[in-house]
Amino acid sequence: MEKFQVLFIGNFYVGKTSLLITYNEGKFPEKNNELFYIDFSKKFQIKNREIEIEFEDSILPESYQEGVIEKYKINKANVISICFAIDNDHSFEDIETEWIPKIEENSSNPKIILIGTKIDLRNKLKEENQKLITKEEGIELAKKINAIKYFECSSLNQKGIETIFNEIALICVGKDRNEQNKQNEQNEQNEQEMNKKCILN
Numbered sequence: 001m002e003k004f005q006v007l008f009i010g011n012f013y014v015g016k017t018s019l020l021i022t023y024n025e026g027k028f029p030e031k032n033n034e035l036f037y038i039d040f041s042k043k044f045q046i047k048n049r050e051i052e053i054e055f056e057d058s059i060l061p062e063s064y065q066e067g068v069i070e071k072y073k074i075n076k077a078n079v080i081s082i083c084f085a086i087d088n089d090h091s092f093e094d095i096e097t098e099w100i101p102k103i104e105e106n107s108s109n110p111k112i113i114l115i116g117t118k119i120d121l122r123n124k125l126k127e128e129n130q131k132l133i134t135k136e137e138g139i140e141l142a143k144k145i146n147a148i149k150y151f152e153c154s155s156l157n158q159k160g161i162e163t164i165f166n167e168i169a170l171i172c173v174g175k176d177r178n179e180q181n182k183q184n185e186q187n188e189q190n191e192q193e194m195n196k197k198c199i200l201n
Helices: 016-025 067-077 089-106 122-127 135-144 161-172 177-200
Strands: 001-012 039-046 049-056 078-086 111-117 149-153
Touching: 001 016, 001 067, 001 089, 001 111, 001 149, 001 161, 016 039, 016 111, 016 161, 039 161, 049 161, 067 089, 078 089, 078 161, 089 135, 111 135, 111 161, 135 149
Parallel strands: 001 049, 001 078, 078 111, 111 149
Antiparallel strands: 039 049
16 A cells, blocks of 8 residues: 655644644634644555555744754654644745745655635635735635645634645545546535535534
8 A cells, every 4th residue: 555644834823723623523622722742644545556655744842943863753754734724924924934944844745735714704704804814815825835736624614624635645545636636626516515415413
Protein backbone atom coordinates (compact mmCIF):
# COMPACT_ATOMS: atom_id res chain seq x y z
CA MET A 1 0.00 0.00 0.00
CA GLU A 2 1.26 3.45 -0.92
CA LYS A 3 1.78 5.81 2.00
CA PHE A 4 1.77 9.62 2.01
CA GLN A 5 2.35 12.31 4.61
CA VAL A 6 0.39 15.54 4.87
CA LEU A 7 1.50 18.35 7.16
CA PHE A 8 -0.77 21.10 8.51
CA ILE A 9 1.02 24.36 9.31
CA GLY A 10 0.09 27.94 10.13
CA ASN A 11 0.08 30.37 13.02
CA PHE A 12 -1.05 29.39 16.50
CA TYR A 13 -4.80 29.58 17.24
CA VAL A 14 -5.96 29.36 13.62
CA GLY A 15 -7.74 26.05 14.18
CA LYS A 16 -5.35 23.50 12.67
CA THR A 17 -5.69 21.05 15.54
CA SER A 18 -9.46 21.50 15.77
CA LEU A 19 -9.72 20.75 12.06
CA LEU A 20 -7.73 17.55 12.39
CA ILE A 21 -9.55 16.39 15.52
CA THR A 22 -12.96 17.12 14.01
CA TYR A 23 -12.17 15.11 10.90
CA ASN A 24 -10.59 12.23 12.82
CA GLU A 25 -13.24 11.96 15.54
CA GLY A 26 -16.27 13.22 13.66
CA LYS A 27 -17.04 15.96 16.17
CA PHE A 28 -15.72 19.32 17.28
CA PRO A 29 -13.39 19.08 20.32
CA GLU A 30 -15.17 20.20 23.47
CA LYS A 31 -12.05 21.13 25.41
CA ASN A 32 -9.49 23.80 24.62
CA ASN A 33 -6.89 21.99 22.53
CA GLU A 34 -4.25 24.68 22.19
CA LEU A 35 -1.62 22.52 23.88
CA PHE A 36 -2.59 19.29 22.16
CA TYR A 37 -0.80 17.69 19.26
CA ILE A 38 -2.44 15.18 16.97
CA ASP A 39 -1.42 12.93 14.14
CA PHE A 40 -3.29 9.98 12.68
CA SER A 41 -3.55 7.85 9.57
CA LYS A 42 -6.50 7.19 7.28
CA LYS A 43 -6.96 4.84 4.35
CA PHE A 44 -8.54 6.02 1.10
CA GLN A 45 -9.82 4.07 -1.88
CA ILE A 46 -9.31 5.95 -5.13
CA LYS A 47 -10.73 3.86 -7.96
CA ASN A 48 -8.73 0.62 -7.70
CA ARG A 49 -5.96 2.19 -5.69
CA GLU A 50 -5.76 2.00 -1.91
CA ILE A 51 -3.53 4.49 -0.12
CA GLU A 52 -2.78 5.45 3.46
CA ILE A 53 -2.23 9.06 4.49
CA GLU A 54 -0.62 10.19 7.71
CA PHE A 55 -1.96 13.60 8.73
CA GLU A 56 0.41 15.54 10.97
CA ASP A 57 -0.17 18.57 13.15
CA SER A 58 2.59 21.15 13.57
CA ILE A 59 1.87 22.44 17.06
CA LEU A 60 5.22 22.70 18.75
CA PRO A 61 6.63 24.94 21.49
CA GLU A 62 7.87 28.23 20.04
CA SER A 63 11.46 27.27 20.87
CA TYR A 64 11.17 24.52 18.25
CA GLN A 65 9.73 26.64 15.49
CA GLU A 66 13.11 27.13 13.83
CA GLY A 67 14.41 23.70 14.89
CA VAL A 68 15.13 20.46 13.15
CA ILE A 69 11.74 18.92 13.97
CA GLU A 70 9.76 21.45 11.94
CA LYS A 71 12.26 21.37 9.07
CA TYR A 72 12.13 17.59 9.00
CA LYS A 73 8.32 17.56 8.90
CA ILE A 74 8.23 20.06 6.02
CA ASN A 75 10.88 18.16 4.11
CA LYS A 76 9.15 14.78 4.27
CA ALA A 77 5.59 15.98 3.58
CA ASN A 78 3.99 15.07 0.26
CA VAL A 79 1.36 17.76 0.69
CA ILE A 80 1.56 20.86 2.89
CA SER A 81 -1.70 22.42 4.06
CA ILE A 82 -1.26 26.03 5.15
CA CYS A 83 -4.03 27.29 7.42
CA PHE A 84 -5.16 30.77 8.41
CA ALA A 85 -8.23 32.01 10.27
CA ILE A 86 -10.52 34.32 8.31
CA ASP A 87 -10.83 36.61 11.35
CA ASN A 88 -7.07 36.92 11.80
CA ASP A 89 -5.29 39.23 9.34
CA HIS A 90 -1.92 38.44 10.88
CA SER A 91 -2.28 34.71 10.19
CA PHE A 92 -3.20 35.52 6.58
CA GLU A 93 -0.27 37.90 6.04
CA ASP A 94 2.23 35.51 7.63
CA ILE A 95 1.62 32.92 4.94
CA GLU A 96 3.68 34.92 2.44
CA THR A 97 6.21 36.36 4.87
CA GLU A 98 6.78 33.41 7.22
CA TRP A 99 5.40 30.10 6.01
CA ILE A 100 6.18 30.11 2.30
CA PRO A 101 9.85 31.02 2.94
CA LYS A 102 10.08 28.13 5.43
CA ILE A 103 8.60 25.74 2.91
CA GLU A 104 10.87 26.93 0.11
CA GLU A 105 13.90 26.59 2.38
CA ASN A 106 13.13 23.04 3.45
CA SER A 107 11.26 21.42 0.57
CA SER A 108 11.63 21.32 -3.19
CA ASN A 109 8.51 21.85 -5.29
CA PRO A 110 5.97 20.70 -2.68
CA LYS A 111 2.26 20.33 -3.28
CA ILE A 112 0.56 23.12 -1.31
CA ILE A 113 -3.05 23.82 -0.47
CA LEU A 114 -4.40 26.87 1.37
CA ILE A 115 -7.17 26.59 3.96
CA GLY A 116 -9.24 29.40 5.48
CA THR A 117 -10.72 28.26 8.81
CA LYS A 118 -13.52 29.47 11.11
CA ILE A 119 -15.93 30.48 8.35
CA ASP A 120 -18.77 30.08 10.85
CA LEU A 121 -17.66 33.51 12.10
CA ARG A 122 -18.32 35.18 8.77
CA ASN A 123 -21.96 36.12 9.29
CA LYS A 124 -21.60 36.83 13.01
CA LEU A 125 -18.60 39.15 12.76
CA LYS A 126 -19.83 40.77 9.55
CA GLU A 127 -22.78 42.09 11.54
CA GLU A 128 -20.29 43.59 13.98
CA ASN A 129 -18.45 45.30 11.09
CA GLN A 130 -15.26 43.37 11.79
CA LYS A 131 -13.00 42.96 8.77
CA LEU A 132 -12.70 39.38 7.63
CA ILE A 133 -10.64 37.71 4.94
CA THR A 134 -12.95 37.11 1.98
CA LYS A 135 -13.12 33.98 -0.13
CA GLU A 136 -11.87 36.03 -3.08
CA GLU A 137 -8.80 37.12 -1.12
CA GLY A 138 -8.11 33.50 -0.23
CA ILE A 139 -8.34 32.42 -3.85
CA GLU A 140 -6.04 35.25 -4.91
CA LEU A 141 -3.42 34.33 -2.31
CA ALA A 142 -3.59 30.69 -3.32
CA LYS A 143 -2.73 31.70 -6.88
CA LYS A 144 0.06 33.95 -5.65
CA ILE A 145 1.79 31.22 -3.62
CA ASN A 146 1.17 28.63 -6.35
CA ALA A 147 -1.12 26.53 -4.19
CA ILE A 148 -3.08 23.81 -5.95
CA LYS A 149 -6.35 25.00 -4.47
CA TYR A 150 -8.01 27.17 -1.83
CA PHE A 151 -10.49 25.70 0.63
CA GLU A 152 -12.66 27.13 3.39
CA CYS A 153 -14.07 25.26 6.36
CA SER A 154 -15.65 25.42 9.78
CA SER A 155 -14.65 22.78 12.29
CA LEU A 156 -17.42 23.93 14.61
CA ASN A 157 -20.10 23.29 11.99
CA GLN A 158 -18.12 20.57 10.19
CA LYS A 159 -18.58 22.48 6.95
CA GLY A 160 -16.17 21.78 4.11
CA ILE A 161 -14.05 19.31 6.07
CA GLU A 162 -14.82 16.12 4.13
CA THR A 163 -14.15 17.95 0.87
CA ILE A 164 -10.72 19.07 2.06
CA PHE A 165 -9.51 15.63 3.09
CA ASN A 166 -10.94 13.87 0.04
CA GLU A 167 -9.23 16.42 -2.19
CA ILE A 168 -5.96 15.92 -0.32
CA ALA A 169 -6.14 12.20 -1.13
CA LEU A 170 -6.56 13.00 -4.83
CA ILE A 171 -3.68 15.45 -4.72
CA CYS A 172 -1.43 12.83 -3.07
CA VAL A 173 -1.90 10.40 -5.94
CA GLY A 174 -1.43 13.16 -8.49
CA LYS A 175 -4.85 13.29 -10.10
CA ASP A 176 -5.02 15.85 -12.86
CA ARG A 177 -6.91 19.09 -12.32
CA ASN A 178 -9.97 18.07 -14.37
CA GLU A 179 -10.42 14.87 -12.40
CA GLN A 180 -9.90 16.75 -9.15
CA ASN A 181 -12.55 19.28 -10.18
CA LYS A 182 -15.04 16.53 -11.00
CA GLN A 183 -14.42 14.85 -7.67
CA ASN A 184 -14.68 18.17 -5.86
CA GLU A 185 -18.03 18.89 -7.49
CA GLN A 186 -19.28 15.50 -6.36
CA ASN A 187 -17.97 16.10 -2.83
CA GLU A 188 -19.72 19.47 -2.70
CA GLN A 189 -23.00 17.93 -3.90
CA ASN A 190 -22.74 15.23 -1.24
CA GLU A 191 -22.04 17.84 1.41
CA GLN A 192 -25.04 19.95 0.33
CA GLU A 193 -27.28 16.89 0.52
CA MET A 194 -25.98 16.13 4.02
CA ASN A 195 -26.66 19.74 5.08
CA LYS A 196 -30.23 19.51 3.73
CA LYS A 197 -30.79 16.32 5.70
CA CYS A 198 -29.48 17.98 8.85
CA ILE A 199 -31.87 20.91 8.35
CA LEU A 200 -34.83 18.59 7.77
CA ASN A 201 -33.97 16.59 10.86
